[in-house]
Amino acid sequence: MPKDSGIGASSKRREDVRFLTGSGNYTDDINIYGQLYVHFLRADVAHAKLNGVDTKDAEAMPGVVRIFTGADFEAVGSIPCGWLITDRHGDPMQEPRHPVLAHGKIRHVGEPICAVVAETREQARDAAEAIVLDYETLPAVINMKDAVKADAPKVHDELTGNLCYDWGFVEDNKGAVDEAIKGAAHVTTLELVNNRLVANPMEPRVAVGEYNRSDDMHTLHTTSQNPHVIRLLMGAFVLGIPEHKLRVVAPDVGGGFGTKIFHYQEEAFVTFAAKALNRPVKWTSTRSEAFMSDAHGRDHVTKIELALDAENNFVAVRTETYANMGAYLSTFAPSVPTWLHGTLMAGNYKTPHIYVNVKAVFTNTVPVDAYRGAGRPEATFQLERVIDMAARELGVDPVALRRQNFITEFPYATPVAVEYDTGDYTATMDKLIDIADFAGFEARRKESEAKGKLRGLGVNCYIEACGIAPSNLVGQLGARAGLYDAATVRVNATGSISVMVGAHSHGQGHETSFPQVISEMIGIPEDQIDIVHGDTSKIPFGMGTYGSRSLAVCGSAMVRAAEKVINKAKKIAAHLMEASEGDIELKDGRFSVAGTDKSVAWGDVTLAAYVPHNYPLKDIEPGLEETAFYDPANFTYPSGAYACEVELDPETGHVKVERFSAADDFGNIINPMIVSGQVHGGIAQGIGQAMLEGCVYDADGQLISASYMDYAMPRAEDVPFYTVDHSCQTPCTHNPLGVKGCGEAGAIGSPPSLVNAVLDAINSGAGKKVAHIDMPLTPSRVWAAMQ
């Protein structure tokens, strides 16, 4: 019988009611009396010397309050980068200044140059058209390999070139890897592009700044995945506002997928301008602005070599990747192609020698940072593609080749610096073969062939590092922050509970799943427990939600705080029942004395804590509220095996995804319904990357794909029903819930199997054999490859 509440129950989401009735409170729904509107005049060229800005005519337009330019922000800090990479020679990465408004130079299409503040949005927009920019267009650098040439135009004149860093990992492995490849029986080499994507949460970014002169309090309402991180970055590094004078609120947020982690110029602008003008200032991004100002994702160009011995054992992996940083370093950009990518290059396999080289490059494009999976999809894609390619070259079954090389003993220390605590890759592969009905594939292929179509089946495995992250470790790796999280469990006098959590829910359903954990621990109904999140003035602290960390890190903090509450409550219960504390048991919301029929209800104890008439005041304080900070001991390592089945029309190159199956190991699961939903959404984004989505710049740096007319988002007709399973569970060994995280798996695990399936379909036909096609696998690319 499935449970109907607590851990393991598919509790229906309580937040749904407000979203289904139009009662959500998203940032754009916030309107403050007296607010002004800002419109950003953005660059329409990729690279230019900005000689001057003439705002005179615009300032005279109706409703205009003030026009800000780069000169107004000269004394203001640079938008900071949160991660410092040390390159293979021991030198720090190159780190350019990132201004709030462009000053002296324009470095990408979409960069904000002027900010027009007016009484209405339309007035601000109209006035922006009257601004005259004086600039000289410079040659743009778009292609990464061109950008690192000695004579390439420089994105930042003050830097030595466009190379941000040249990172080797693990540098000491290099010699052994080179030797192993030289002596290998077979080496498969694959050059590929991991296409640039735009995260595209359906809610565009919004920021509303407020300032109260009477107490010098700044408030920023913003579409953020991590309000405390924004408070720290913007307060300390950009505007110089101490934490106690800066409140950051992220209310209902309409999806994030990574791109709402980062601190953006628009947030700093509205906070700055609200004080300068002593009125609230609001900015709402249009979708077109989102395409040219939200940090993009992926954009790697990679060469990977997989070396095998005569028995088809993997002996070495060597990669060289060019990773696009865009024009500036976004908040976590440098960490994505390095620590979130290089550390995962072992995948699910016991390859003894691995070396990863990453060259991060500045170009005249929008900054690139974490997008769902962040580095791990790039690692998974190249590894799982090259394995499939090797299987084809060697004439062996791709599933058997993977199985033969699986890591089977845990803990397992990889040659790329991480230690997998637990997993069972054979179990997820077995499960996949069952749920994807491999046995019926040949019959389905024959049916397709009878219709003149080709059918292909592709598989891949994945591993990811989630639960980000152990602070001491990431500190050594260049993180400029700790990556713990915090929670306060506040028990009210009548026994209901408010839990203030540092994680932020923007679709993940924390308001439902977190109370399931507390309900299980204490034995009171879920509806007696509420979650408070997204407001720095209400929660103790928090590093936010990304890297599939909410439950593994913040959930662990919540469990620790709840344990403290229970321990204190047991002391009170012992006093009330005149028993020894060691004999007190808590079950189903009642404290009892072991071996007796004495008991008191949860509510009697909580009431005693707040009305301490009969209470051990000498020994413990009144009240029942505890806070815990939790810093994880290790990453968590979700893993799984995915299969995609496609039907391909050889006449047109059109690919239809017929079946998609996912067998995941997420460790323990709190709410299976929510977990399945996370996987579904991730798979759709993976199908999008593999088949539809591509962010395209022309050679001059114009963004060609800046609307939903040009950037192909997956729609309902592009995807099938998915078959997902998460019954293979090897619980995480080092956090109290045994959970691993499930938010990114679908997006990490799905692109390779789709590409593998299309190649399987093509190569099953009588026509030309094709070794690789770069994503997205549009009909034109597929058809062209087949000719």
Add this chain to the structure above:
Amino acid sequence: MKVTMKVNGRAVSGEVEGRTLLVDFLRNDLRLTGTHVGCDTSQCGACTVHVDGKQVKSCTMFAAEADGAEVATIEGVAAPDGTLSSIQQAFQDHHGLQCGFCTPGMVMAAASLLKDNPKPTEAEVRHHLDGNICRCTGYHNIVKAIMAASGQEMPAMAAE
């Protein structure tokens, strides 16, 4: 100019510019913020409402064009006592939403579909949603919820 219309059964009026979009009138003048704006090219469908019983993207219509019309938005879908409609309830039962931003448009689109086609096939549901983008759910549970709201059995593939 002055516009007058009935929104969720209530007569309303307001002063708008010629260029004011229906969605901006609903959101900014009437403070009916359940209707969302997700793009500026009439592609995403987050702003879907019904105008005189027809499914319309309210970012694609001027407020002035809706003068005299009957407009239905997400705020008017549940019963006055808060009871969810069968479509809204199916979305909750089947986890047909995550961040909730596209949800009002999805519910309005689904209501329009089921009014015209009470027992749609899976393919018909997916086709009808072509103008509504969701980035969270991968559509699986949205399609499932709409099929369930129509009172039909789930295909085996949609079991999970």
